[in-house]
Amino acid sequence: MNSLHLELIEEEIKTFTNDLPQSPAHLYDPIRYTMNIGGKRMRPVLVLSGASLFSDDIQAALPAAVGIELFHNFTLLHDDIMDMAPLRRGQPTVYKKWNPNIAILSGDAMFAESLRLMAKSPHNALPRILESFTKAALEVCEGQQMDMDFEQQACVTIPEYIRMIELKTAVLLAASLEIGAYCGGAYSTDAHKLYEFGRNIGIAFQLQDDILDVYGDPEKFGKQVGGDIVSNKKTYLLISALQQADGYLKEELLNWMQAGADQAVDKVSGVKEVYNRLHIREQAEAEMKKYYDVAMQSLLSVGADEKKLAGIRAFADALMVREQ
Amino acid sequence: MNSLHLELIEEEIKTFTNDLPQSPAHLYDPIRYTMNIGGKRMRPVLVLSGASLFSDDIQAALPAAVGIELFHNFTLLHDDIMDMAPLRRGQPTVYKKWNPNIAILSGDAMFAESLRLMAKSPHNALPRILESFTKAALEVCEGQQMDMDFEQQACVTIPEYIRMIELKTAVLLAASLEIGAYCGGAYSTDAHKLYEFGRNIGIAFQLQDDILDVYGDPEKFGKQVGGDIVSNKKTYLLISALQQADGYLKEELLNWMQAGADQAVDKVSGVKEVYNRLHIREQAEAEMKKYYDVAMQSLLSVGADEKKLAGIRAFADALMVREQ
DSSP states (O other): OOHHHHHHHHHHHHHHHHHHOOOOOHHHHHHHHHHOOOOOOOOHHHHHHHTTTTSOOOGHHHHHHHHHHHHHHHHHHHHHHTTTTOEEETTEEEEHOOOOHHHHHHHEEEEEEEEHHHTTOGGHHHHHHHHHHHHHHHHHHHHHHHHHHHHHOOOOHHHHHHHHIIIIIHHHHHHHHHHHHHHOOHHHHHHHHHHHHHHHHHHHHHHHHHHHHHHHHHHHOOOTHHHHHHOOOHHHHHHHHHOOOOHHHHHHHHHHHHHOOOHHHHHHHHHHHHHHHHTHHHHHHHEEEEEEEEHHHHTTTSSSSSHHHHHHHHHHHHHTTTTT | HHHHHHHHHHHHHHHHHHOOOOSSHHHHHHHHHHEEEEEEEHHHHHHHHHTTTTOOGGGGGGGHHHHHHHHHHHHHHHHHHHHHHEEEETTEEEEHHHHHHHHHHHHHHHHHHHHHHTTTTTGGHHHHHHHHHHHHHHHHHHHHHHHHHHOOOOOOHHHHHHHHHHHIIIHHHHHHHHEEEEEEETOOHHHHHHHHHHHHHHHHHHHHHHHHHSSSOOHHOOOTHHHHHTOOOOOHHHHHHHHOOOHHHHHHHHHHHHHOOHHHHHHHHHHHHHHHHHHHHHHHHHHHHHHHHHOOOHHHTTSSHHOOOOOHHHHHHHHHTTTT
């Protein structure tokens, strides 16, 4: 993780939000609000990391970096309406603070702004950058739709689940690296290897999130432990447990899934007990490790300076153990 | 109006919808549905018209043409949620036929698809095309926000209203011509003159719509005459009347604006009577003519074949008198 990169990104985001028009306030205030709430800025950091592998001119990748962050925040804005989420990063979501119509429209404007920034990338790389960006943008929509469909679906398989998190989360991390690489002048083969690294590490991140929800340290995790269990969210852990449990354990699991909000604490320990009996954590960690290893193989095959590649690896490793 | 252009566009739209993935069905079915409902395809026709002024290779502009139509339909999808409109082109709107979440997300995917098509434009013109597209996309959002703000606002001025219709409607028509011109290899000066033609003719179109709502032939207009009056929509006519009426007429107008849905027929004739007394129709027609004339001046200054320019003029003229 390069702190200079993060500084550049925050600076560029500040310039961007300062330069936004004042009016119509209901269109632009939510964008300023969303972009200034903060966040890890993981995607723009990946854009700059991708670029720095192939060029010392990081500036050329800055618009795309902020563009990707804007796009990501646009998807959160719309997801929060669909999921009726009242809070994001500890602050009221846009649709709660203003209203759903304002959240829809300012989200649309963020998408348009993200494209405007993306188009400021080096012109010779623009066709490939746009291809990568639009492919990821469509896939993120597909992933969100699958996620919503899963809520209504009685049975979700592990391959379906992996595909959903790949689309909803991993491809944008992958595209961030790939777009950064193109901004830095990379060949397609190297950019694609970086993409594969990002795609696989992204799936590993999401599996880690599923594990941390149940087994994370509440102090470090930052979210309520067991939130996925309370809401019956079809995570890797729950899907695996539903597939593998039978007899008494299956009955136990299904009973806990019926439990109301007043039984939340007991429900979390009850479901966790089922997971433990089935060794679900170990299976999830093995799956996560599988994607992590493939990611690292892809990374090492990229034709770039080894020290710089090690930097990206260290960034990924720091994120992989971040809150355990 | 070139019927060959329209055929090419319909063919390309058919190919596009056929090539869309089947799954997730809730994401892609609404896109197929929306694009196959029809419509005048005015924006893609303008893209091809713009291109044909500068090049015989219309094919190069086809992806951008369909991209603009997709973008336009995406804005309608989201507008219909915000306006709670049950019908569009006589068919149930996406948020009614499916639900608001599906309309939000499939709209987002349409925006991404529109960009994917736009990026297939000739690479040397891509930076200018994207600049034009993203500027228009942002302005359309601004226009929609202004339109929503006006509903809550006690007083709207004529310049504010003109600015709103410019942003919400005219700039995308203008950008369609400009993007088409760039696809055809036009210089910026000519593309910009075409943009100015589109912007001014677009404002004239919208003023005509306001007039037709009250004075149009119900047979030809295709919409319920007086719909704007019934809903107290702040059109050019109502804003002008509110500004100019005083004494008894003002009282009369304000009273009619309080009338309920059960008095719709009387309300339409009552408000129309006020308009007639104030000669609002003549004023609106004079304003429309002003923008029309500026549009034609811009068109004639474009450095392109006169016969082809006459074709664009004929297309605009046909639209200007289409339902009177």
